Amino acid sequence: MLKLENLSVHYGAIEALKNLSLEVHKGEIVSLIGANGAGKTTTLRTISGLERKTSGNILFLGEDLSKVSSSAIVKKGISHIPEGRRIFPKMTVEENLELGAITRKDKAQVQKDFEKAYLLFPRLLERKHQIAGTLSGGEQQMLAIARGLLSKPQLLILDE
Structure with missing residues (x-):
């Protein structure tokens, strides 16, 4: 379903992710565990199109998501619940x-x-x-x- 291949992400000169590879199959629950600053949030934000990869591949159902907008990623079937809830506080x-x-x-x-x-x-x-x-x-x-x-x-x- 989801496949990350040698995914790397930089924030300027800082390397946040280096060559991360993982797969998530239909029906699986996968957890990323690590210390603060290990790249967990960066990984999820990159899958969702909120951050851009430096190198590697992000495949969802066989399709490369590298140049797909975050709104199109939602339409393709990925929903991201970010840390800190990020609700719309002034709406009901x-x-x-x-x-x-x-x-x-x-x-x-x-x-x-x-x-x-x-x-x-x-x-x-x-x-x-x-x-x-x-x-x-x-x-x-x-x-x-x-x-x-x-x-x-x-x-x-x-x-x-």
């Missing part, structure tokens, strides 16, 4: 969730997926009209995950 819970499904055309199924999200995270249903920035940290994390799931991803990337 429901508006945040709607953004998760913004690229989808299957409106009837989107409604069913909203219901699933609220079943998974009942607190969000209770707070659906509340401004997201006023939620607790844990509630904001629930919102970020639910929003990512509403894009109906084939691959879900969580940065914690």
Whole structure:
């Protein structure tokens, strides 16, 4: 499903990743573990198109993602839940969730997926009209995950 081959990423002269290779197959759960500054977040941001690789390959379902925009990567089926939640704090819970499904055309199924999200995270249903920035940290994390799931991803990337 996802294959990184000798992936390297630089921030100016600083080498954040050097020749990282890994594969994620359908149905697998893969964890990146390492010390602060080891490149975990950089890896995920590069897969998502938020950072650009210096060298190597990023393949998703056999397609090279190297020059694909981050919005097109979402449309291809990768959803990235970034560290720090990154919700839209001035919008309501429901508006945040709607953004998760913004690229989808299957409106009837989107409604069913909203219901699933609220079943998974009942607190969000209770707070659906509340401004997201006023939620607790844990509630904001629930919102970020639910929003990512509403894009109906084939691959879900969580940065914690």
